[in-house]
Amino acid sequence: MPVEEALPSLLDRGGELGEAVRAAVELVAAGRLLPAVTEAGYDAWRVGPLGTSDVEHSPVMDAVADVLARVEDGPAFVGSAVHHVPELREWADGLARPGSRVSLRLEVPGGDFAAGTFTAVVQVHDATTVADLAEVLATSPEAVLAVRHAAQVWPPLRRLLDLAVPDRLVLDDGEVLDLLGSGGARLAEAGIDVHWPRELDRDLTAHATVGAPDDELPSFFGAEALLDFNWRLATRGEELTEAELDALAEAHRPVVRLRDRWTLVGPDLARKARERDLKPLTAIDALGAALTGTARVDGEWVPVAPSRPLERLRERLTAEPVPQPANLRATLRDYQLHGLRWLAHMTGLGLGGCLADDMGLGKTITLIALHLHRNAGPTLVVCPASLLGNWEREIRRFAPGTPVSRFHGAGREVVTDGFVLTTYGTMRLDAERLAGADWDLVVADEAQHVKNARSDTAKALRRIPAAARVALTGTPVENNLGELWAILDWTTPGLLGSHATFRARWARPVEEGEPAAADQLARLVRPFLLRRRKSDPGIAPELPPKTETDQPVALTAEQAGLYQAVVRETMAEIRAAAGMQRRGLVLKLLTALKQICNHPAQYLGQREGLTGRSGKLELLDELVDTIRAERGGLLVFTQYVAMARLLETHLTGRGVATQLLHGGTPVARRDELVRHFQDSADPPVFLLSLKAAGTGLNLTRADHVVHYDRWWNPAVEAQATDRAHRIGQDRPVQVHRLIAEGTVEDRIAELLEAKKDLAATVLGRDDSGAAELTELTDAELADLVELRGDT
Numbered sequence: 001m002p003v004e005e006a007l008p009s010l011l012d013r014g015g016e017l018g019e020a021v022r023a024a025v026e027l028v029a030a031g032r033l034l035p036a037v038t039e040a041g042y043d044a045w046r047v048g049p050l051g052t053s054d055v056e057h058s059p060v061m062d063a064v065a066d067v068l069a070r071v072e073d074g075p076a077f078v079g080s081a082v083h084h085v086p087e088l089r090e091w092a093d094g095l096a097r098p099g100s101r102v103s104l105r106l107e108v109p110g111g112d113f114a115a116g117t118f119t120a121v122v123q124v125h126d127a128t129t130v131a132d133l134a135e136v137l138a139t140s141p142e143a144v145l146a147v148r149h150a151a152q153v154w155p156p157l158r159r160l161l162d163l164a165v166p167d168r169l170v171l172d173d174g175e176v177l178d179l180l181g182s183g184g185a186r187l188a189e190a191g192i193d194v195h196w197p198r199e200l201d202r203d204l205t206a207h208a209t210v211g212a213p214d215d216e217l218p219s220f221f222g223a224e225a226l227l228d229f230n231w232r233l234a235t236r237g238e239e240l241t242e243a244e245l246d247a248l249a250e251a252h253r254p255v256v257r258l259r260d261r262w263t264l265v266g267p268d269l270a271r272k273a274r275e276r277d278l279k280p281l282t283a284i285d286a287l288g289a290a291l292t293g294t295a296r297v298d299g300e301w302v303p304v305a306p307s308r309p310l311e312r313l314r315e316r317l318t319a320e321p322v323p324q325p326a327n328l329r330a331t332l333r334d335y336q337l338h339g340l341r342w343l344a345h346m347t348g349l350g351l352g353g354c355l356a357d358d359m360g361l362g363k364t365i366t367l368i369a370l371h372l373h374r375n376a377g378p379t380l381v382v383c384p385a386s387l388l389g390n391w392e393r394e395i396r397r398f399a400p401g402t403p404v405s406r407f408h409g410a411g412r413e414v415v416t417d418g419f420v421l422t423t424y425g426t427m428r429l430d431a432e433r434l435a436g437a438d439w440d441l442v443v444a445d446e447a448q449h450v451k452n453a454r455s456d457t458a459k460a461l462r463r464i465p466a467a468a469r470v471a472l473t474g475t476p477v478e479n480n481l482g483e484l485w486a487i488l489d490w491t492t493p494g495l496l497g498s499h500a501t502f503r504a505r506w507a508r509p510v511e512e513g514e515p516a517a518a519d520q521l522a523r524l525v526r527p528f529l530l531r532r533r534k535s536d537p538g539i540a541p542e543l544p545p546k547t548e549t550d551q552p553v554a555l556t557a558e559q560a561g562l563y564q565a566v567v568r569e570t571m572a573e574i575r576a577a578a579g580m581q582r583r584g585l586v587l588k589l590l591t592a593l594k595q596i597c598n599h600p601a602q603y604l605g606q607r608e609g610l611t612g613r614s615g616k617l618e619l620l621d622e623l624v625d626t627i628r629a630e631r632g633g634l635l636v637f638t639q640y641v642a643m644a645r646l647l648e649t650h651l652t653g654r655g656v657a658t659q660l661l662h663g664g665t666p667v668a669r670r671d672e673l674v675r676h677f678q679d680s681a682d683p684p685v686f687l688l689s690l691k692a693a694g695t696g697l698n699l700t701r702a703d704h705v706v707h708y709d710r711w712w713n714p715a716v717e718a719q720a721t722d723r724a725h726r727i728g729q730d731r732p733v734q735v736h737r738l739i740a741e742g743t744v745e746d747r748i749a750e751l752l753e754a755k756k757d758l759a760a761t762v763l764g765r766d767d768s769g770a771a772e773l774t775e776l777t778d779a780e781l782a783d784l785v786e787l788r789g790d791t
Helices: 003-012 015-029 052-068 086-096 142-153 155-162 173-180 182-189 242-250 267-274 283-292 308-316 334-348 363-374 385-398 424-429 431-435 456-462 481-491 499-511 515-528 557-575 579-598 600-604 615-629 641-653 667-679 714-721 744-754 756-763 771-775 778-785
Strands: 033-037 043-047 101-107 119-125 130-132 168-170 204-211 226-235 255-258 261-264 294-297 300-306 353-357 379-383 404-406 419-423 441-445 468-472 529-532 546-553 634-638 658-661 685-689 704-707 733-740
Touching: 003 015, 003 052, 015 043, 015 052, 033 086, 043 052, 101 142, 101 173, 119 142, 142 155, 142 182, 155 168, 173 182, 173 267, 204 267, 204 283, 204 294, 204 308, 226 267, 242 255, 242 267, 283 294, 283 300, 300 308, 334 353, 334 363, 334 468, 334 529, 353 363, 353 481, 363 379, 363 385, 363 441, 363 468, 379 385, 379 424, 385 404, 385 419, 385 546, 385 615, 419 424, 424 431, 424 456, 456 481, 468 481, 481 499, 481 515, 499 515, 515 529, 546 615, 557 579, 557 600, 557 778, 579 600, 579 744, 579 771, 579 778, 600 641, 615 634, 615 641, 615 704, 615 733, 634 641, 634 714, 641 658, 641 685, 658 667, 704 714, 714 733, 733 744, 744 778
Parallel strands: 204 300, 353 468, 353 529, 379 419, 379 441, 404 419, 441 468, 546 733, 634 685, 634 704, 658 685, 704 733
Antiparallel strands: 033 043, 101 119, 119 130, 119 168, 204 226, 255 261, 294 300
């Protein structure tokens, strides 16, 4: 489409293209045009002279200018038809690049800055000299052309062109103020300097200050306090007094007498002196300003200096270490003590925080230590259902005597004593009941579950008040910075502003690669988010080469029903049988119960509809998501090939890359699977049948091992674990043993942990490890397989 036909549409268009077209029209209307000869020798019009900000769009602007500057018929540079005029190239180039450059020297005759008038003197610069225009006018005709260009940039200079010798211009105060502001900025962009009298100080600066009333730290949580926010002006680094600010605000000239010196005062600085009391900031906005050194004023980000109370707050964020609580039955590692100290200081100030450590670094024990340290009231822990059992066991293990209860299941009651554990689903349903309690701490474990602030779960969590809030997650940002905003806006409301403000101020510039925005966001977020990785130099040496953890999970209602039915029916058969028949029935019972604990679909021989039916599968999903977000390598062992295939179907359906190795895998394929896992930067989840993978494999790319079900013989499990934890492994290995709470698996795990010597004697005589269990009496067997607890 020809430019002239496209112009109406382009003028209405948004974005950079529309802005460039409108700017070109304005420049043409102002007469900022230059004739040019193209490389091919044809006449053309260009806009100019251009400032540096316009150069990027000059081709568009030149095309618009060339259309607007022509008529239908006429000679070169006039008619709409182009003309071949190569002979005019030297002339046009001389116009576009004048040989002389000019600047303006401002003077006040007699040095009477109180009442005198400013005069702008044109100076001409060539390669080696600077002279007043009046001195070189006869020998430098191009200088007048340079003055014409300058007049196109700053219109008051047009009066010079009416003078016989265009060298000196008397300015009024308004024009001087314009040179101190936007007019001077346009001249500078066009390469035309303005030189002010040396007798005048030009070091008057402004910054905003934010301070707490009565020199006290405000209560930040809830962001209800308001803090004074003011402009402060300084000369030579010393702040002006209120009286000096008043004198500055009342002045109407571009120069003011300050501290026995004449000082230039631009219009922006004078306005700040007159309107120095800004809208008060909320306490949390004030803290954000103190941490980043900037705040938004009238749509502009300006430098901010914190008052002494806010400086003291920053100092308190790095205060003296907090000792480990005496009643914590564990020895915290140094980095865990640091996490405790950080959480203690943040929550002690009424601020929240996000502990974003890698899986396996001990977020749970650190939070238990925080509860014991504060000793200030009940702690509500909201977590995925698959982690309820782990929280309860860890609390009983590391803080014995501390009350712990579950707000979950039928007939649940809020007991505000010690730790109260609930799930995200239950919390969403019963947020109002939970909000009625007086919580000291509310903890969101695996806080990525509320990374969508618009979800019902996230909204429900926000309705529960507390003295302080703590988020625990290994993946504070999985997809975009909006997830970080959602977590921190819950822990410390208002810190990052509204979501729209956060997107405009931080997320979009960071995502577009602006380093300054990324640095400021990091400074703002750093005090409120503690992120540690296993590979960090200060942490890696503290980690043991292998950490083994039992991960208890509750049965689903379907699992519990099947479990009880199988126990009831099979125990009736066992009581009526004897000899080999009884032994066979016992093994059948144990196998059936283990399969039910794994997944009802394994016991029932089903292949589909796997989601939501198994506590173990829910926990495995949690582990897989976190480990993959950390780009870790994961081995999942099960003694049942059928269960491995179900896991493969389920994970593949979730979009998780998997690979499966079992006893029937050919040797060549086995080697290929191992190579692929070992060499991958983002390895698939490796599913392995326990016995087929128990020996002969080197899988040191793995830093996590999951035993989906328990083998009766612990030596077999240990052999499987050692596929990852072996010579050549250069990272700590985390072993997760999934155990169905209240079941036969739970009882066997207790036996293996508490009586390892006896376990080796009783359970270690054959590969199955279950033979001795067939010799238990009916009463002992019934006690072993009974389903216990609230499941």
